[in-house]
Amino acid sequence: MMAETLRFWIVLREAPDVPGTWIGHCLELDVVSQGDSPAHALSMTIEAIGIVLEGDAESGLDPRRRRAPEEDWEEFGALLGRSTPLPGPNALRAIEGLTDHLEALLACVELGPANAEVEVPVAWAARADRAPSLSV
Amino acid sequence: MPARLSDIARACAALGIEVEKPKTGSHWKARLGGTVFPIPAGNAGKTEIPDLYIRKLCRCFGIDEKTLRSLL
Secondary structure (H helix, E strand, O other), rough: OOOEEEEEEEEEEEEEOOOOOEEEEEEEOOOEEOOHHHHHHHHHHHHHHHHHHHHHHHHOOOHHHHHHOOHHHHHHHHHHHEEEEEOOOOOHHHOOOOOOHHHEEEEEEEHHHHEEEOOOOOOEEEOOOOOOOOOO | OOOOOOHHHHHHHOOEEEEEOOOOOEEEEEEOOOEEEEOOOHHHOOOOOOHHHHHHHHHHHOOOHEEEEEEE
């Protein structure tokens, strides 16, 4: 089990091929999970991160080897550049009714020892093909 | 094209990847050579798994995606 606090970026998007399903992609570990809402996908992805870290620790493997390919990081950088910060850690649930207007949600999660969650989402990004005026 | 979790588990097994159902939590575990890749299982074996997930699973284990898909 890890002894330090680690930070992970998670990109949440609606799956184009499975309607109603949101996918969470953790870039540092290139691990993916899913849920029926952004908040559910985020909690599932955090659970998946815990499984990966625990498995790697048991096997003596370095989780940094899993890092997502550069093109994923470049896409993430572009998303982040057109994102607007969420007002607080509960905002993911608050905007669930507005997800039709979103291209992606970006969450930054810090996990401490024993996978204790420290921090949740920091930003959302509007869909490029719509002009929403969201206030959350 | 998405696939059912039960089909992915069967394809993984055919490729020598061990798939473990969870004792707790909402993920099955695919395991090969010490590397674990969680499989989301919100609806057990009937869970529809999107393309992005399948690509990442293949990347994690160094499997050719066409090979995996041919086993689905």
